Amino acid sequence: MTETVDVLVVGGGPVGACLAALLMRESAASSKPLSVMVLEPNRPALLEPGSAFDTRVVALSRASEHILAKAGAWSRIRGPRVNAYERMRIWHESISGTSADVLVFDAAEAGEPDLGHIAESRLLQAALLDSYAESGGRIEPLGLRSVHVAEEQVNVRTEAGAVNARLVVGADGVRSAVRDFVGLTADVSDYRQTAIVATIATERAHQNTAWQRFMRDGTLALLPLADGSTSIVWSADDPLAAALLARPASDFEAELDRASDHALGATRLVSERSSFALKGLSAHHYVARRCALIGDAAHVVHPLAGQGVNLGLLDAAALAQLILEAARQREDPGALRVLRRYERWRKSEVAVMNAAIASFDRLLAHGTGPVSRIAQRGLGLVNRSAEIKRFFIRRALGMSGELPRAAMTGGP
Numbered sequence: 001m002t003e004t005v006d007v008l009v010v011g012g013g014p015v016g017a018c019l020a021a022l023l024m025r026e027s028a029a030s031s032k033p034l035s036v037m038v039l040e041p042n043r044p045a046l047l048e049p050g051s052a053f054d055t056r057v058v059a060l061s062r063a064s065e066h067i068l069a070k071a072g073a074w075s076r077i078r079g080p081r082v083n084a085y086e087r088m089r090i091w092h093e094s095i096s097g098t099s100a101d102v103l104v105f106d107a108a109e110a111g112e113p114d115l116g117h118i119a120e121s122r123l124l125q126a127a128l129l130d131s132y133a134e135s136g137g138r139i140e141p142l143g144l145r146s147v148h149v150a151e152e153q154v155n156v157r158t159e160a161g162a163v164n165a166r167l168v169v170g171a172d173g174v175r176s177a178v179r180d181f182v183g184l185t186a187d188v189s190d191y192r193q194t195a196i197v198a199t200i201a202t203e204r205a206h207q208n209t210a211w212q213r214f215m216r217d218g219t220l221a222l223l224p225l226a227d228g229s230t231s232i233v234w235s236a237d238d239p240l241a242a243a244l245l246a247r248p249a250s251d252f253e254a255e256l257d258r259a260s261d262h263a264l265g266a267t268r269l270v271s272e273r274s275s276f277a278l279k280g281l282s283a284h285h286y287v288a289r290r291c292a293l294i295g296d297a298a299h300v301v302h303p304l305a306g307q308g309v310n311l312g313l314l315d316a317a318a319l320a321q322l323i324l325e326a327a328r329q330r331e332d333p334g335a336l337r338v339l340r341r342y343e344r345w346r347k348s349e350v351a352v353m354n355a356a357i358a359s360f361d362r363l364l365a366h367g368t369g370p371v372s373r374i375a376q377r378g379l380g381l382v383n384r385s386a387e388i389k390r391f392f393i394r395r396a397l398g399m400s401g402e403l404p405r406a407a408m409t410g411g412p
Contacts, residue, residue, distance in 0.1 A: 005035040006333055007323065008156055008165035010144055010178050012040025014058075014121065015295030015312035016171025017128035021071040022320035022406065024135035027327060034327055036132075037165075038139045039158060043129060044122045047081065054120040055197045055271050057223060057231045059085075059210065059306035061116050063398030063407035067317045070406040072131035073124075081123055083226035084114035087209040088396070089263070093216065097261035110393045115210075118223045118231065124309070144172070147181035147291075154290045154334070167334035168291050169319070174281055176297035182288045189280040193218060194241035195303055196234040198273045199225070200256070203265025206230050211263050212304070219304045220259050229270060234259065235278060235304055245275055278302060282354070286347055287339035292319055299350045305357045310398055315346050317404035349401050 007023060009016045020038045027034040060068070068074040091102040107115050133139060145157040147168060154168045170178030179186065206224035213220050218236035225231055234256075236244060244252055249269050256267045281300035286293045295312030319342050323333045331338065394400050398407065 002155075002162040002164055003037075004153070004164040005037045006165065006327075007034060007036045007167045007169060008154070008163055009036065009038045009169045009171055010156075011170065011172035011176075011295075011297070012038045012043060012125070012129055012139060013171060013173065013295070014124045014128055014309055015316050016040070016169065017125060017132055018067065018071050018073070018313055019169060019171065019294060019316035019320055020137055021073060021128050021132040021135065022067075022316060023323060024132055024137045025070075025072055026320065026324050028135060030327065032327075033136075034323070034333070036137050037163065038129075038132065038137065039142050039144060040129070040139055041141045041143050043139060043141065044126050046126060047120070047123055049080075052271065053081070053199055053225055053227065053229065053231070054122050055199055055231065055274055056121045057118055057225070058121055058124060058309040059116050059118055059223060060124075061307075061310045061396065061398030062112075063403060064310045064313045065117065066409060067313045067404070067406045068124075068128070070317070070409070071128060072135065073127040076127035076130060077119055077123060078117075081226055082117050082119045083208065083224050084117050085208050085210045085224050086114050087207070088115060088212070089209055090212045090214075091261075092214045093261075097211075097213065097263045105393050105396065110390060112393070112397070114208075115393070115396060118210075118225060121309070144177050144181075147178060149182060149289050149291065165334075166290065166332060167323070167339075170291065170293045170297040171295055171316075172297055174279070174296045174300050176293065178291065179283065179293055179297055182291045184283055184285055184288055184291075184293065186281050186283040191235075191278040191280060191302060192238050193235050193278040194238055194245075194275050195278055196232070196236060196241055196244060196273055196275045198232050198269055199271040200230050200232055200253075201268045201270050202230050203267070206264060211260070213259065213261055213263070215259065220256075221304070221306070222260060222264065230264065230267075232256070233303060233306075235302070241275065245273060280354075282350075286343040287336070289336060290334035292339050292342060294319060298346075299354065301350075301354050302357050305353075307353055307357065311350055311353060314349070314398070314404060314407060317406040318342055318346050321404045321406065345402060352401065 086107045088105040142158040148155045153164045211222040221233045223231040294315040
């Protein structure tokens with residue numbers, strides 16, 4: 001027997017789970033709550049107290065914090081495994097990490113309690129799925145077999161049968177099967193870089209500070225974790241990354257000391273190194289008839305600004321807002337008019353962020369010409385302007401641009 005739901009979310013990662021939780025919680029009080037189903041074959045196990053930190057972490061902005069609170073997940077996330085960072089120090093290899101030209105963002109100077117939080121991706125996903133399930137949502141551990149779009153609904157075949165939905169949301173990542181099934185295309189760019197991630201111990205305390213150094217052959221970020229250790233995301237040009245991954249731990253640590261400019265003193269690996277190739281993706285369209293893409297299924301940006309998950313959560317909040325508004329007006333959530341509004345909204349916002357990130361990578365990490373040298377020296381100029389720093393802090397907090405209501409208010 002084929003089941004019918006209002007919204008079928010394919011992919012229960014942080015972005016898909018956030019959309020599902022927002023829809024369930026926000027429509028629960030209405031006279032006709034939305035029926036939502038999530039397909040996620042790999043639901044993460046709960047984290048054991050005291051277990052080692054995952055190497056895959058995310059930097060959550062203030063906007064994301066508000067969205068997660070609205071989704072009922074922030075209270076589940078915030079705790080001993082999440083760390084607020086209060087400062088950011090950003091510099092180019094052409095200057096010393098102790099120079100007055102290092103760009104420093106400080107939460108206290110901006111009148112903020114912090115600049116964001118560092119959390120494990122798995123913790124984020126588990127908290128959102130738990131919130132969704134607690135609100136009455138269903139998580140089916142099933143893979144996708146086919147998608148057929150008809151006039152009034154979408155027929156989805158899974159490993160266990162069929163589901164009909166008025167709207168299918170592809171939250172299934174960069175290799176989105178939903179995107180392929182409905183014929184949405186995307187531009188894919190190869191950064192020719194590999195991200196190396198690991199957890200390290202450092203000689204000096206991380207001071208609740210996120211550190212980022214731009215170099216000719218990539219970018220290194222040091223992210224402060226709650227137990228005093230530090231997570232690294234080293235986006236290195238492919239030849240360098242291959243050499244770094246092939247070296248024994250002691251040699252890698254020596255290279256990391258050099259690349260970090262000894263910002264935290266000597267470093268020591270406390271986890272295995274893992275890596276993934278860096279590619280950009282931009283879907284030509286985020287929507288088709290009765291289908292929408294969110295998160296990495298729609299766009300993938302370079303990780304140097306830590307905005308990938310934050311952009312995806314904004315997608316989820318924007319789409320949820322429009323679906324809920326349509327439901328209150330007894331409008332079909334899969335109506336193309338509703339979906340086009342989502343596409344126009346989020347595609348333009350993502351394009352602005354992607355252009356900024358690409359410029360940082362091109363000018364600060366890899367640039368050698370006169371324009372790049374001006375940009376590299378410009379970090380020091382920005383550091384001496386309180387007004388410009390406030391602008392960038394607001395951007396880092398995710399509190400600029402056209403924001404969904406959930407990103408501005410949060411809370412229950």
